[in-house]
Amino acid sequence: MTTIEQRATQRSQSEPRRRSGKRPVWMETPGPLVQAAKAVALGISLLLVIIPFWSVLATSLADQQTINSSGGGMVMWPHGFSLNAYSAVLSGGVVTRAMVISILITAVGTFVSLATTAGLAYWLSRPGAAGAKPMLLLVLGAVLFTPGLIPSYLVVKEFQLLDNYASLILPVMVNAFNVIVMRAFFQQLPQELFESAAIDGASSATILFRLVLPLSKAVLAVIGLFYAVSYWNAFFNAMLYIQTTDKWPLALVLRTFVVNQSAIGGDQVGSGEALPPQLPMQMSILVIAILPILLVYPFLQRHFAKGVMIGAVKG
Amino acid sequence: MTSEAARVRRRPRRDKLLISLGLPGALALILFQYLPILGNVIAFQDYQPYLGITESGWVGFSNFSFLWDGNSEFLNALTNTLVLTVVQVVLVFPVPLALALLLNSLAGERLKRLMQSVLYLPHFFSWVIVVALFQQMLGNAGMLNTFLIQHDLPQFHVIGVPELFKVLLTTQAIWKDTGWGTIIFLAAISQIDQEQYEAAAVDGAGAWKRMLHITLPSLKGLFILLLILRLGNSLSVGFEQIILQQGPVGLPASEVLDTWVYNNGVIAGNWGMSAAAGLVKSVVGIALVIGANKLAHLFGERGVYEK
Numbered sequence: 001m002t003t004i005e006q007r008a009t010q011r012s013q014s015e016p017r018r019r020s021g022k023r024p025v026w027m028e029t030p031g032p033l034v035q036a037a038k039a040v041a042l043g044i045s046l047l048l049v050i051i052p053f054w055s056v057l058a059t060s061l062a063d064q065q066t067i068n069s070s071g072g073g074m075v076m077w078p079h080g081f082s083l084n085a086y087s088a089v090l091s092g093g094v095v096t097r098a099m100v101i102s103i104l105i106t107a108v109g110t111f112v113s114l115a116t117t118a119g120l121a122y123w124l125s126r127p128g129a130a131g132a133k134p135m136l137l138l139v140l141g142a143v144l145f146t147p148g149l150i151p152s153y154l155v156v157k158e159f160q161l162l163d164n165y166a167s168l169i170l171p172v173m174v175n176a177f178n179v180i181v182m183r184a185f186f187q188q189l190p191q192e193l194f195e196s197a198a199i200d201g202a203s204s205a206t207i208l209f210r211l212v213l214p215l216s217k218a219v220l221a222v223i224g225l226f227y228a229v230s231y232w233n234a235f236f237n238a239m240l241y242i243q244t245t246d247k248w249p250l251a252l253v254l255r256t257f258v259v260n261q262s263a264i265g266g267d268q269v270g271s272g273e274a275l276p277p278q279l280p281m282q283m284s285i286l287v288i289a290i291l292p293i294l295l296v297y298p299f300l301q302r303h304f305a306k307g308v309m310i311g312a313v314k315g
Numbered sequence: 316m317t318s319e320a321a322r323v324r325r326r327p328r329r330d331k332l333l334i335s336l337g338l339p340g341a342l343a344l345i346l347f348q349y350l351p352i353l354g355n356v357i358a359f360q361d362y363q364p365y366l367g368i369t370e371s372g373w374v375g376f377s378n379f380s381f382l383w384d385g386n387s388e389f390l391n392a393l394t395n396t397l398v399l400t401v402v403q404v405v406l407v408f409p410v411p412l413a414l415a416l417l418l419n420s421l422a423g424e425r426l427k428r429l430m431q432s433v434l435y436l437p438h439f440f441s442w443v444i445v446v447a448l449f450q451q452m453l454g455n456a457g458m459l460n461t462f463l464i465q466h467d468l469p470q471f472h473v474i475g476v477p478e479l480f481k482v483l484l485t486t487q488a489i490w491k492d493t494g495w496g497t498i499i500f501l502a503a504i505s506q507i508d509q510e511q512y513e514a515a516a517v518d519g520a521g522a523w524k525r526m527l528h529i530t531l532p533s534l535k536g537l538f539i540l541l542l543i544l545r546l547g548n549s550l551s552v553g554f555e556q557i558i559l560q561q562g563p564v565g566l567p568a569s570e571v572l573d574t575w576v577y578n579n580g581v582i583a584g585n586w587g588m589s590a591a592a593g594l595v596k597s598v599v600g601i602a603l604v605i606g607a608n609k610l611a612h613l614f615g616e617r618g619v620y621e622k
Contacts, residue, residue, distance in 0.1 A: 001457035023422050024509075026516040030420075034522075041417060042430060048490065049433050052448040055458050059451075073461025074451055116340035123337025130330040135341055142348040144603075149573070150580050151354030154368070155347060171347040174340045204333045233441030236555050240581065251443050258447040259559055286447055293439050300439070301432055 053290065060085055060283035067277050074279075085280035094245070094268045095253055095285055101165075102232060102250040109169045116174050118216075121182035122208050127191070142176035149240075150281050156241055167241035168234055168249065175230075178223050185219040186212060187271040225300045232292055254289050258282045358591035359379050362595035364584075392575035399481060399571060400549040407488050408545060411496025412538065416526060419504050431501075434494030439464070441447060442555040447539060450474055477568035480560070487556060499541070500534060507533045539616045547604030550594070550596050572596055 023029065030038075055074050059067075063080035089095045111162035124132050124139065152171065161167040194207050204209070213220070242248060248256075256262050264281050275281070358378055360371040381389040414434070421427045437445065452458050454474045463470050473479045507530065515525050554573040561569045570578070572592065580589025 007449065024513065027422075028516075028522065030522060038417065038420065042421075045414070046433055049494075050438060051458075052452050056448065056451060073456050073464075076458075112434035116343060119336040119338075120340030121337075123333050123341075126333060129333050129490075131334060134459070136343070138344060138349070142344050145348075146598070147348055147351035148355070148590070148597055149576055150586065150590040151351035152347070152358070152595050153581060154354040154357065155351050157364075158367075159346075167479075170343060172346075176344060176345040176348070196348075204330075205336065210334065229439055233444075235441050235443050247405065251441060254443045255559060256446060259443060259450065260562065283451070286444065286451075289444055290440065294436075297436060297439065301435065313509045 056283050056286050060280050060287045062280055064277055067279055083085055084276040085284040088276050089281055089284050098248050098250045098253040099288060104166055105165060105249060106228050106231040110224055110228040113173050113227040117178050117182055121179050121186055125183045125186035139176045140177050153240060162241055163243045168237050182219055182223060189215050225296050229293055250289050254285060258286055355590060355594050357587055357593045360587055362586040378587040392570045392572050396550055396552055396571040399552040402481060402485055404545060407486055410489055410493045412500055414493055415500035416499040437491045438495035442559060444486055446559045449487055456610055475563035477564045480564045480568045503534055503537050504530060536616055538610055543607040546607045547600060549603060550600055
């Protein structure tokens with residue numbers, strides 16, 4: 001935090017004239033050709049990101065007629081607007097169940113991840129805490145080295161966690177890098193505050209819950225969101241550890257029905273009536289997987305550069 | 316002084332509570348990051364899942380025989396991995412730097428921020444989503460080919476074509492993480508002293524020369540650092556991304572070391588051999604980081620860690 005604030009003030013001192021849209025006096029305005037080339041490059045890179053999302057959304061909302069008139073492929077503009085794909089996919093069955101499972105894993109996982117990460121970071125952040133130094137080395141080691149696939153699988157198997165939802169949470173519960181970031185944040189809080197509270201007889205738990213955590217809402221929000229996004233996206237561990245189809249989280253459903261293009265039948269979506277075309281249903285599953293990330297993204301974005309920098313500067 | 320003494324006396328009790336708050340997280344790291352290191356012993360065993368680690372017999376180094384007996388699957392996976400690493404270091408790695416320079420050259424702060432918001436986004440989507448999006452855009456029934464068919468143009472097949480698989484992987488990697496990769500370069504650029512630019516401009520250096528002689532040299536250390544980290548990971552090339560797309564293109568074009576460890580071990584049941592391959596890969600990875608760091612020191616850079 002301090003480093004970033006310092007840098008921000010440094011910057012505003014060293015370039016006082018550079019406000020929105022204004023160049024410093026010494027900087028020439030680029031020629032029209034250069035500006036045009038830049039505009040084209042930026043425009044293309046924006047479109048490359050936006051078009052796929054837009055097209056997926058449009059196709060998921062298209063009705064039978066629109067799909068047929070586009071030759072059965074993706075559409076850019078849903079002339080006939082229809083929510084049938086969503087109501088079919090969400091009317092029970094594999095997709096609905098997977099969505100509920102993913103929501104629950106994300107909620108529970110994020111909560112335990114935040115609690116354990118904050119607890120560990122707090123221990124490591126207190127000056128002179130017993131055992132903190134060797135533990136810090138252990139955490140740093142975990143940042144640098146990731147265990148191999150087979151040994152990780154064996155550990156999960158030996159703990160009898162195969163095909164258990166705990167296998168999607170416990171192995172990824174504590175991200176060592178997040179511990180380092182959070183510890184750095186705790187350390188730059190005013191330590192005098194905690195010392196005086198300790199002298200007044202506050203226990204370390206009281207200091208954590210009444211002082212440290214309320215002062216750390218920003219970092220808790222960012223790291224919580226990072227954890228939430230990774231639980232929501234989790235594919236690899238689910239593929240490795242979850243064997244029963246009924247226990248699939250959303251990522252595995254996405255792989256089966258969208259990437260591998262398995263047909264979505266009536267028994268998979270729980271609605272007995274005539275199904276909407278396959279493509280809008282597939283695209284609606286994709287939208288359901290994307291939408292929560294788009295919703296949290298603005299909050300994430302406001303903070304992540306800060307979080308990344310704390311880790312980089314102080315780690 | 317009395318408060319100091321009182322604090323020292325209180326420390327054991329205080330720390331007990333502190334440790335109990337941190338212990339669950341510490342245990343998770345120890346059990347799932349460090350305990351697996353012990354699991355590597357099955358690389359020296361004829362591991363059978365129903366027997367477990369304690370009952371399986373010891374076989375010495377015979378699981379490592381793929382290293383010297385010309386195992387064609389292993390050689391294929393190794394070749395694909397190395398080709399992908401070279402392609403990605405050459406093509407994927409510099410793209411964020413170029414984009415960061417472009418973003419940095421924008422005068423409007425709001426435009427810059429809008430661009431960043433949009434370009435960072437793909438980083439937050441899982442590979443399942445990215446692969447699905449690419450299929451819908453470039454697949455045989457995807458948007459591009461639908462458009463081409465409607466306008467009677469020749470179709471363009473890239474998904475599921477073994478010869479183009481590495482091109483596809485590289486394109487996907489660029490699409491997903493270029494924007495995110497600019498963060499660190501932009502942060503470094505913002506650290507450069509603005510007065511250097513001003514002085515250079517006064518001396519008649521144009522925008523291009525300023526970039527060439529001020530911005531790029533200032534980023535050299537960071538660039539080498541990132542390159543070293545990438546080289547240390549050169550045996551890991553996108554496990555999730557590849558395993559999702561292996562089906563249609565087949566193993567000869569798509570198998571890399573990580574997917575071979577998975578397919579050969581978890582799927583085919585050659586546990587000992589796969590664990591051996593994973594172990595070799597980890598050891599080589601560590602050696603690569605140390606070697607690349609030595610190289611950085613030779614070039615007079617700081618590298619990841621000091622000598």
